Amino acid sequence: MQNDQHLVAVVGAGPAGLFAARELAVQGVNVVLFNRDIKPGGLAEYGIYPDKHKMKEGLRTQFRQVLSLPNVHYYGNVIIGQNADFSLDDLREMGFQAILVCAGAQGTNWLGLPGEDLTGVYHAKDLVYHYNRLPPFSQKSFAIGQRVAIVGAGNVSMDITRYLATSRMVDEVVLVIRRGPAEVKFDAKELEHVVGHLDLTTLREELDRVRPIMLELGQDPLRFREFVMAAREKGDLPTSNTRLSMRFLASPTRILGDQNGRVSGLEVEDNTLVLIDGDVKARGTGRHFVIDVDTVIFAIGDKVDSSLGLPVKGGEFCKNPSPRFPVEDQSFELYDPQTGVVIPDVFVAGWSRKASTGLVGVARKDGTNGARVVLRYLQSQPVMEAEIIPRLDKRIHSLPKPVVTWSELQQLQAAEQARAAELGVEGFKFDSNEDMLNAIGISEIY
């Protein structure tokens, strides 16, 4: 289908939004890509571990190809949402026939425990944004101590461990894991980066401790040990004296603080494991103990941003359970669960559709599928007004703040490459909006 009569707003230029934009644009649709950050890429730019240069550069090349398509119009530093630069209603009024939300999962999950407001308690995403130099997180200071508990057992907890061991060189990292060794979610590749720091004596003791519970569920306690040993064979050498340990079957219940309001310990409840409908679940035993740490980092996933102005339930946007245009039995459409009414012109893809789920390849596929759903929807839509693009451009540029377009992004890229060459480093990033805007000759003051 060739479709040059339609105009779609894609909200968010992470992998999902960029690959969605490409799918729409190659079908001739005019795409306006709004992005909160000055730079595109989302977590591919500001999440993936900084030293994965090859992966990041490969993705940047693909993103540049999308942004150079003549019918893709990029506007960075523009936030969509209620009380933001433009609301979803503003976009409708501006003439967009469909809106595809690919804004990732920008909300943070907390457990709601006493002590979460103490100094030294952080959410992994904020720290990830910080060490990947995303403003304003790049400018924030994080009071990381010497003994850090990371709550969670996914790949993000591995990345945080790696940062703490290589950049912060803390004394100790304890992974606090709700269930057992058979339920960890990190993969061997990410473990390899930190396995050199793992204290094998404590691991052996910990595996002996949880062994009877695993055997009761028919799990093989040796498997995790083999997984760790295989990772050790290929793993990186330790870069500091940071000691890593894992505490299985432990759910945080309270964060303890000292007289200065700083973390002084993490209270956890000891768990056992039970099988419910084939799923392994943690069940508290009622026994509590305190892990001696001065910092707690929650790496327990993210939720979507409710300020976008779309209905949210359980950390996810409410998807239409009977989609008009399903793809692989999945819904990319939104509805209001209170009224049961479908929101006809708004769609979701990527981490906005399924928060904290999957690698870039998954987000790419989801963005592409989301775009295909939008294409099907557009078939029943009237054609767009003539000469709308220049008018839109004028309206977007009339915001009382700097807006960054594709040609300016290219200048920014050239400025960063020049600085990297000057410093003799593999990559360089300006870590404040002010510096990025200065590099392309735009003032932040309007």
Ligand SMILES: Cc1cc2nc3c(=O)[nH]c(=O)nc-3n(C[C@H](O)[C@H](O)[C@H](O)COP(=O)(O)OP(=O)(O)OC[C@H]3O[C@@H](n4cnc5c(N)ncnc54)[C@H](O)[C@@H]3O)c2cc1C
């Ligand atoms: C710590 C970490 C490490 C990872 N490492 C890897 C890895 O090594 N390899 C791998 O393949 N995958 C990795 N991933 C996963 C990968 O980053 C994600 O799968 C992917 O980035 C999700 O894409 P997305 O487009 O859905 O969301 P995001 O990447 O989050 O992009 C969302 C975009 O929306 C924009 N936005 C947000 N809100 C608004 C708004 N209101 N208005 C306008 N724009 C908005 C943001 O600026 C951002 O550009 C990692 C993820 C994390 C968290």
